[in-house]
Amino acid sequence: MKTDVLIIGGGPGGSTAAMCLIREGIKPIILEQEAFPRFHIGESMTGEAGQLLRRLDLEKLMLKKQYPVKHGVKVFGAQAVNSWFVPVSARDADWQLSTGTTWQVRRSEFDVMMLKEAERRGATVIRGTATKALLANDGAVRGVTMRRPDGTTEDIESEVVLDCSGMATFLANQRVTGPKYVGSYDKQIAFFAHVTGAVRNTGVSGEDAKDNTLIFYEKKFHWAWFIPIDDEVVSLGLVLPRATFLETKQTPEEFFRATIPEISPDLRRRLADMKLVEKVHVIPNYSYQVRRFCGKGFICIGDAHRFIDPIFSFGLSAAMREAEFAAPLVRKYLEGEGRDKSNPFAEHQVFCEKGIDNLEDMVDLFWEQPFVFATFLYYRYRDELIDAFAGRVYETERQPSMAIQKCRKLLKRTRDYDHEDDYSMPIGSRFHPERAALWEPNSPISTTEEWMVAQSTG
Numbered sequence: 001m002k003t004d005v006l007i008i009g010g011g012p013g014g015s016t017a018a019m020c021l022i023r024e025g026i027k028p029i030i031l032e033q034e035a036f037p038r039f040h041i042g043e044s045m046t047g048e049a050g051q052l053l054r055r056l057d058l059e060k061l062m063l064k065k066q067y068p069v070k071h072g073v074k075v076f077g078a079q080a081v082n083s084w085f086v087p088v089s090a091r092d093a094d095w096q097l098s099t100g101t102t103w104q105v106r107r108s109e110f111d112v113m114m115l116k117e118a119e120r121r122g123a124t125v126i127r128g129t130a131t132k133a134l135l136a137n138d139g140a141v142r143g144v145t146m147r148r149p150d151g152t153t154e155d156i157e158s159e160v161v162l163d164c165s166g167m168a169t170f171l172a173n174q175r176v177t178g179p180k181y182v183g184s185y186d187k188q189i190a191f192f193a194h195v196t197g198a199v200r201n202t203g204v205s206g207e208d209a210k211d212n213t214l215i216f217y218e219k220k221f222h223w224a225w226f227i228p229i230d231d232e233v234v235s236l237g238l239v240l241p242r243a244t245f246l247e248t249k250q251t252p253e254e255f256f257r258a259t260i261p262e263i264s265p266d267l268r269r270r271l272a273d274m275k276l277v278e279k280v281h282v283i284p285n286y287s288y289q290v291r292r293f294c295g296k297g298f299i300c301i302g303d304a305h306r307f308i309d310p311i312f313s314f315g316l317s318a319a320m321r322e323a324e325f326a327a328p329l330v331r332k333y334l335e336g337e338g339r340d341k342s343n344p345f346a347e348h349q350v351f352c353e354k355g356i357d358n359l360e361d362m363v364d365l366f367w368e369q370p371f372v373f374a375t376f377l378y379y380r381y382r383d384e385l386i387d388a389f390a391g392r393v394y395e396t397e398r399q400p401s402m403a404i405q406k407c408r409k410l411l412k413r414t415r416d417y418d419h420e421d422d423y424s425m426p427i428g429s430r431f432h433p434e435r436a437a438l439w440e441p442n443s444p445i446s447t448t449e450e451w452m453v454a455q456s457t458g
Contacts, residue, residue: 001029001154001155001156001157002156002157002158003028003029003124003156003157003158004026004027004028004158004159004160004334005021005026005028005029005158005159005160005161005162005330005334006028006029006031006143006144006156006158006160006161006162007028007029007030007031007123007161007162007164008031008130008144008161008162008163008164008165008170008171009030009031009032009163009164009165009166009168009170009304010030010031010032010034010036010111010115010118010125010164011040011111011114011164011166011319012110012111012114012316012319012320013164013166013301013302013303013304013319013320013322013323014030014032014115014118014162014164014301014323015030015111015114015115015117015118015123016052016056016114016319016320016323016324017162017164017301017323017326017327018030018118018121018123019056019117019118019121019123020056020323020324020326020327021123021327021330021331022118022121022122022123023327024327024328024330024331025331026327026330026331026334027122027123027124028123028124028162029123029124029125029126029156029158030115030118030119030123030124030125030126031126031128031129031130031144031146031156032115032125032126032127032128033127033128033129033130035127036108036111036112036115037108037109037111037112038108038111039107039108039278039281040107040108040111041107041192041235041237041281041283042107042313042315042316043104043105043106043107043227043229043235043313043316044070044073044104044213044225044227044235044313044316045070045102045103045104045105045313045316045317046088046102046313046314046316046317046389046390046391047088047089047090047100047102047389047390047391047392048317048321048390048391048392049102049316049317049320049321049391050088050100050101050102050103051090051100051102052320052321052324053103055324058117061113061117062103065109065110065113067103067104067105067106067110068103068104068211068228068229068230069101069102069103069104069209069211070088070101070102070103070104070209070211070212070213071087071088071099071101071205071206071207071209071211071212072085072086072087072088072206072207072209072212072213073085073086073212073213073214073215073312073389074086074207074212074213074214074215075215075217075374076214076215076216076217076264076266076267077217077370077374078217078218078219079264079265082374084374084378085207086385086386086389087099087100087206087207087386088100088101088102088390089386089387089390090390091387091392095398097383097386097387099206104211104213104227104228104229105229106229106230106233126146126156127148127149128146128147128148128149129146129147130144130145130146130165130170131144131145131146131147131153132144132145132174133161133170133171133174133176134155134157135176136296136297138296139295139296140295140296140297141160141161141171141176141295141296141297141298142157142158142159142297143155143156143157143158143161144156144158144161144170158297159297159333159334160297160298160299160330160333160334161297161298161299162298162299162301162323162326162330163293163298163299163300163301163304163305164301164302164304164319164323165304166302166303166304166319167283167303167307168304169288169290169300169303169304169305170304171293171298171300171304172290172293172300172304172305176295176298177290177291177292177293177295177300177305178290178291178292178293179290179291180288180289180290180291181288181289181290181291182287182288183287183288183289183308187241187242187243187284188221188239188240188241188242188284188287188309189239189240189241189242189245189282189283189284190237190238190239190282190283190284191237191238191239191245191252191255191256191260191280191281191282192225192235192236192237192238192280192281192283193235193236193256193276193278193279193280193281194229194233194234194235194236194276194277194278195233195234195236195271195274195275195276195277195278196232196233196234196274196275196277197271197272197273197274197275198226198234198236198270198271198273198274199269199270199271199272199273200226200228200234200270210228211228212228213225213226213227213313214226214227214267215311215312216263216264216266216267217264217370218262218263218264220367220370221239221240221241221367222239222240222241222244222263223238223239223240223263223311224236224237224238224239224260224263224264224267225237225239225311225313226267226270227313233277236260236271236274238256238259238260238263239311240259242284252280252281252282253276253279253280256280287307287308287309288306288307289305289306290304290305290306292343292349293305293306293349294343294344294345294346294348294349295342295343295344295345296341296342296343296344299326299329299330299345299348301319301322301323301326302315302318302319302320302322302323303315303318303319305352306318306353306356308356308359308360308363309363311363311366312363312389314359314391317391318355318356318359318391321391321394322352325348325351325352325394326345326348329345329348333345350417351394351396352394353417354394354396354399354400354415354417355393355394355399356393357415358388358393358399358400358401358404359388359393361400361404361407361408361411361413361415362385362388362403362404362407364407364411365377365407365410365411368410368411369410372410377403377406377407377410380406381401381402381403381406384401384402384403384404385403387401388401388403388404400415
């Protein structure tokens with residue numbers, strides 16, 4: 001089987017890539033191993049993710065599906081004593097700031113919608129698992145070997161492979177990319193589930209809108225999220241150091257039920273009648289970064305090359321925006337541009353790293369100096385932080401903004417992009433080089449049971 005472009009993964013990153021490629025006159029194949037619908041986290045969209053859906057002419061479909069409308073994010077400080085609100089926003093052609101809206105989504109439904117729309121527009125969707133990267137003599141990626149659900153295999157040859165495999169990081173595990181580094185992030189672990197009976201806001205717009213994202217901060221490295229995903233169900237998450245969980249010797253559900261109400265008195269009030277409608281899922285040690293994630297014949301997109309921290313829902317936005325950025329570059333590559341270069345997509349690689357670095361520096365300051373972030377930085381650079389929360393971190397003529405530069409100064413951090421192999425190393429405030437480890441194949445550990453075994457065996 002042959003195609004110009006093969007996309008590994010049919011999630012929002014892969015579906016967005018397909019729709020953007022189709023706009024460029026390219027009809028790709030999407031290879032997806034899972035049967036949709038399937039549960040997935042990452043349900044809150046930034047303002048720029050919403051704008052991208054509008055550029056893809058999907059707003060009417062989103063409204064028809066009646067996804068909850070998000071007006072912003074409200075962050076509650078320790079003991080809910082202080083709070084601050086970041087509205088969803090947009091910029092016009094003159095870079096004037098205005099408030100806007102985006103959406104919260106149940107990913108099992110949204111991902112199906114996106115994949116079906118990509119297929120309707122001309123993408124070919126194949127059910128199967130990528131098992132091996134096919135390489136040319138010069139090291140260029142020329143496709144993959146896939147295994148169908150019935151166990152048979154076939155090679156799919158392509159000119160370009162877009163790795164949208166998310167945390168499975170297919171090309172990194174195949175050693176096609178550079179090394180994959182684990183970000184220590186103080187050994188964090190994330191628990192999440194869907195619940196009913198949670199008390200949400202009652203407003204129709206602005207800070208008190210009923211479907212806004214709520215973040216509850218207890219103390220350093222301890223926080224929870226509250227994301228309405230339909231009229232009844234809320235996505236509820238808990239993030240904290242894994243040692244805190246291990247010390248209790250509780251099951252994930254026992255720990256989740258006992259711990260999440262203690263994060264904040266306001267959250268406790270909201271969860272008095274909480275009922276689980278989805279099992280408690282667990283992701284340990286979630287931060288990582290893949291080096292050299294672009295090369296001859298391939299680009300890794302979104303979580304397939306980097307994930308920082310789930311606290312402000314940037315993962316979905318990053319995957320979709322990187323897919324949009326990549327599409328015209330793939331067309332130019334197919335037309336012959338850069339074919340003689342060892343990395344035809346080197347500029348795109350640095351471009352994406354700079355954008356995510358801007359996010360990382362903001363998130364790290366939030367964790368390291370929350371009082372400074374919530375008072376001095378938020379009030380002095382509010383518009384620029386609103387831009388960052390909206391996902392406007394890739395605009396090279398405006399980024400890093402003064403707010404991001406201030407974050408770096410307070411973190412005593414510099415960024416150097418002059419050397420191909422040295423820029424954007426994982427230097428986050430919770431990344432400890434002396435404890436860094438290269439990611440092993442077949443990571444991340446995908447189930448609680450596998451993770452528990454790994455812990456017990458050291």
